[in-house]
Amino acid sequence: MAQPTETTRSWRKRPSAVDKDSQEKTGPARWNMGILNDRETIEVPGSVLLLAPDHNEPLGLRNAPARTSHSSLPVGIIHTPPADPKKKTSDGKIILEPQPEDSANDPLNWPAWRRDSALLSLGLFCMVGGGMTPILAAGFTDVSSDFDVAVSSVSLTTGLYMMGMGLGSVVFSPTAILWGKRPVYLFGAVLFVVTSVWCALSASFTSLVLARIFQGVAVSPVECLPSATIAEIFFLHERAFRIGIYTLLLLGGKNIVPLVSAAIIQRLGWRWVFWIVAIVVSFCGILLFFFAPETFWDRAPTPRKSRKSSSRPNFFRRYSSKRDVNQAAHSGLGPAQPNEQHTGSEVPAEAVVTPPAAAAAGSDSRPKRAHVGFAPPTDERDGSSSHGAQEGSASDPTASTSAHHGSASGLSVQPQTPLSPTTPASIIPPTPGSGRADYFADTDTESQSVSSVRLVTGRQAYTTTLRTKPAQSFIQQLRPFHGRLNNDKWHKVAIRPLILFSYPAVLWSAVVYACSVGWLIVISESVAVIYREEIYDFNALETGLVYLSPFIGGILGTAVAGKVSDVIVKAMARRNGGLYEPEFRLVMAAPVALTTVVGLMGFGWSAQVRDNYMVPTVFFGVVSFGCSLGSTTAITFCVDSYRQYAGEALVTLNFSKNIFHGLVFSLFVTGWLTADGPKSVYVWIGIIQLILLFSTIPMYIYGKRARMWTVRKNFMERF
Secondary structure: OOEEEEEEEEHHOOHHHHHHHHHHHHOOOOOOOOOOOOOOOOOOOOOOOEEEEEEEOOOOOOOOOOOOOOOOOOOOOOOOOOOOOOOOHHHHHHHHEOOOOOOOOOHHHOOOHHHHHHHHHHHHHHHHOOOOOOHHHHHHHHHHHHHOOOOOHHHHHHHHHHHHHHHHHHHHHHHHHHHHHHHHHHHHHHHHHHHHHHHHHHHHHHHHHHHHHHHHOOOOHHHHHHHHHHHHHHHHHHHHHOOOOOOOOHHHHHHHHHHHHHHHHHHOHHHHHHHHHHEEEEEEEEHHHOOOOOOOOOOOOOOOOOOOOOOOHHHHHHHHHHHHHHHHOOOOOOOOOOOOOOOOOOOHHHHHOOOOHOOOOEEEEEEOEEEOOOOOOOOOOOHHHOOOOOOOOOOOOHHHOOOOOOOOOOOOOOOOOOOOHHHHOHHOOOOOOOOOOOOOOOOOOOOOOOHHHHHOOOHHHHHHHHHOOOOOOOOOOHOOOOOOOOOOHHHHHHHHHHHHHHOOHHHHHHHHHHHHHHHHHHHHHHHHHHHHHOOOOHHHHHOOOOOOHHHHHHHHHHHHHHHHHHHHHHHHHHHHHOOEOOOHHHHHHHHHHHHHHHHHHHHHHHHHHOOOOHHHHHHHHHHHHHHHHHHHHHHHHHHOOOOHHHHHHHHHHHHHHHHHHHHHHHHOHHHEHHHHHHHHHHHHHHOOOOOOOOHHHHHHHHHHHHHHHHHOHHHHHHO
């Protein structure tokens, strides 16, 4: 067994006054595993301290900014454990996360057949929608001859379709947050059918292009909402399998639908592709109407009743208690009474200064500088708070279970400012009769931040109404619209994904994700030129069969990416003394670069020299394998760095993929291919991919400092 490192021993050792004084002077170590630490604190949001196989402690929650609006993903939910023992599965082995309420209308309490039928109905819709991007790839030459336009112009039906998807995600994501996902799904299905009929009846190329743009808008909910729906109706231990089903259906759609469309084009013509799509989507819309009810449920906490502590506070809280009580004494807010025991960061009631806006009953004020930190739970009021956060976690650092207020012993922390009238509400302990409770005593396993002020305002009316009613009947759940679910401003929610481009980790992820998916789209736009026109002289069906290669490569890449990445980051975290950094995910950029660059260059080179058709086809599969690694790495790094903004980040990544890559390259790549040949085109594309992935090196080195820089700037909550 490996001996504990000096860093590990320093975390376990309670610091003396001399140690703390020297630590304040020297600050944290400059480097750890090649990553530059922040100059002032090691408590950077995104970093996770792995204390035990079943217990992780996210660091920097006190520094993380509080959300000021809702998200499509329920990743910012802070809940408090009930007085009774936590609910478990029927066999009693797994603690349910999130904890379901007693109401039969809570989506987590729906029968299994109800939840699984919603998943399959939505998955089938996503399968068809996911395959619409390259659906005409095998029929570019047919469309070109029908409308008497160049094949390079036909590629606009793909690029502008992706533009519609990008714009649609920015529109539908905030709409779903404010009015619910069910009306968005149903409207998208109706618009999908209408635009498919429009494509089939198009009398001109301009009409076809316009129809494809609106078709992209209709399909956009497929990319930005299903993962949120899954998170709302399944428990944490159930999600991996269900997300796997969704991913498999989406991936299958992207590669199987073009194959089926190629057979239809070969037999019936390209217009019949859209007629059949309209029929299938109509069936999907019926399934959505009957089996996909509204899944929104507000899980914001309610104040808990005070109860006597039955356990001794753990070491981290005792240490943070000592530090915070001394700080309160030095700040002049009141003397620290030696005979009084303060747990968490409790300050004597007479010393607390509450901002007037936060004290106002029913106020919806949102302090600009509010932070998520755990307003330290008082063990005299809640005996379970010292243990509740330690339950129900896997060892995966991306799904950390607990997040206590205090930092590990011996770590340098950011200097705290004295409490004042401008002190964030989230770090002010509750005062008697104020109505504020220990909201931050425990946290959802996948969450780090929700505005504390949001919690004071109470539950949403929609959820409150359903909570007091008996179980809705099947007919009652068919209602397509339930009114406004929250009072956020639509334009504010819509602009938040675009603000994330100022976050370096999100920007890097957006670039890598756009390229990972985008190069597959570029190849699909080249398939007709390479396989049907200039080199291999395939018919439409034979061209469609080429998509079996990327389908197999994509499945293998998806299966391998998560497992390999987890093994690597856990090994690196152990060498780092148990401290996990999201930047460890970036090591996967090496196999991503190798597979995608070799695949892209090999695809173009082998096609240029007229190798057997299997050679470029195999390279197509290699590219798909590498792109699956790349997209998984980009998403996990982005979510690990800013878990509280995961919902917005997914919109940012898809917007980048659709607009900055799918649209831009469709404007010239087919003409470039015709002019210079596939060898020149794909060698240059491989070089572009390699240059972009070289940005991983500075991202790895400076990523931690960049995360703390964005926390201090707080761009998302300043808007």
